[in-house]
Amino acid sequence: MENRICKLFGIEYPIIQGGMIWCSGWRLASAVSNSGGLGLIGAGSMHPDNLRHHISSCREALLPGRTFGVNVPLLYPEIEKIIEVITQERVPIVFTSAGSPKKWTSYLKERGIIVVHVVSSTSFAVKCQEAGVDAVVAEGFEAGGHNGREETTTFCLIPAVREAISIPLIAAGGVSSRASYNAAFALGAEGVQIGTRFALCKESSAHESFKELCRGLPEGGTRLLLKQLAPVRLVQNDFSDAVAQAEGRGASAEELSDLLGKGRAKKGIFEGDLSQGELEIGQAATMIRHAESVTDIFNDLTR
């Protein structure tokens, strides 16, 4: 297949698994890479030593000729140590997000690492190209996790980014089925990053209760909240209802920060507290009804 994303990463299918906190450890990443896509370890929920463990476990699980990457949110408190682990362990591919692409791109590329940055707007995609990244992920409003303040959807974002940059473009947000996979390419993408469907599959390290709740979520079952802090798409539950109520009465950023507290995503996604946890998932959860393996997903998407 003459595809720039496949060539860039040396993979069979232009399918990247999003590096999601509490979901994508070495099991999920290696399963995706072994199926012909690109698996990413999500460093956002890992201390440096834990990341080192996941990198070596992923390497051991990889079939010959397969590769992998690490997703790094640049706002991470231990970012310098995380970057140190990545360079020491000679990770071949890094996806950065939640920060400026100028900060680490040159440093990583000088060490032979392929760098991709995640954006939610065209202006940021242009900055990424100027910073010298190898590819851009453009993520629409419907995506799970932290999203852009502009609220631009995948349908509007991908054609706009395609027009503005010449480097390879990966679409994210709402890509889950064969139909949306094809639509992403029609919009101008050369690859897709899939989060939600992989977060809910068997190899994901998320809690089974979280996965069951999210599969077949009703439309409107997630909301973009906490826009004053950093916008995040959350499943409607007791915690997100409390956030919505606080926002509805005009709560300040400090109040919202106190309400959020620490460790809520771990509590929800990893420990399965469906009432008080911070449950991040994309709108595409509506379309996912069964517990499936990574192999099932690849068979469906590439059939």
Add this chain to the structure above:
Amino acid sequence: MENRICKLFGIEYPIIQGGMIWCSGWRLASAVSNSGGLGLIGAGSMHPDNLRHHISSCREALLPGRTFGVNVPLLYPEIEKIIEVITQERVPIVFTSAGSPKKWTSYLKERGIIVVHVVSSTSFAVKCQEAGVDAVVAEGFEAGGHNGREETTTFCLIPAVREAISIPLIAAGGVSSRASYNAAFALGAEGVQIGTRFALCKESSAHESFKELCRGLPEGGTRLLLKQLAPVRLVQNDFSDAVAQAEGRGASAEELSDLLGKGRAKKGIFEGDLSQGELEIGQAATMIRHAESVTDIFNDLTR
């Protein structure tokens, strides 16, 4: 072309022009129909006598073999009179929105009228099919005008509706370019309804200042506001800033209703008050940079 939407309406291309308040009178509707699509007169901003005038003017302007329709928001205060005009004037096609498809579908169909209903959720699409409509328009979060509370985007909504209903499906919300036109079909749609691009073209009756402001709007230049009343996508201006501020401090529905007042959409879209008017447009405005005619748009989409 073996396309159910083309067959249903007797048109050449499966392209429908959204029936938008203050934009789509007889000039726009007849130009679209004469280009091979389906033009809709937007009754939402017309008194019954004015609608009658637009219907007869549209008929006079139509080339032989071309058809047209009327879009009717069912919450319209003079709805009974509007329906009377439509049946008296033997309008062949009616698109209904903002209300239950059970209310008027049988009445219109008994009089030989083709009925299409506009929805923003899969559950409502199923209700439309049960009510006997001929086709459904499913409209995503990125669309201009009044949108669903679920905030489901076109990318997530169309595949879900496609799976749930068997009658013809038209995608709306973010469809503006050849790329998004093709993507809508990849998602499972059989036709597209385009609002924003037609609202900003030469034949639209919107004020030139409104059109100029909207063309090339920055990403994030529109917001979904007034969710407590009826959610509507508005261009950022002094009026929408005031609404956003009121919502941010927890204003009640009554306060918001007072702030909105009456006639703001006319003031903004038709009279060109860019500061205090209610300026409804879709996210796709970002991609539209030039003043173009309906013919230009069809040449681009069908080339």
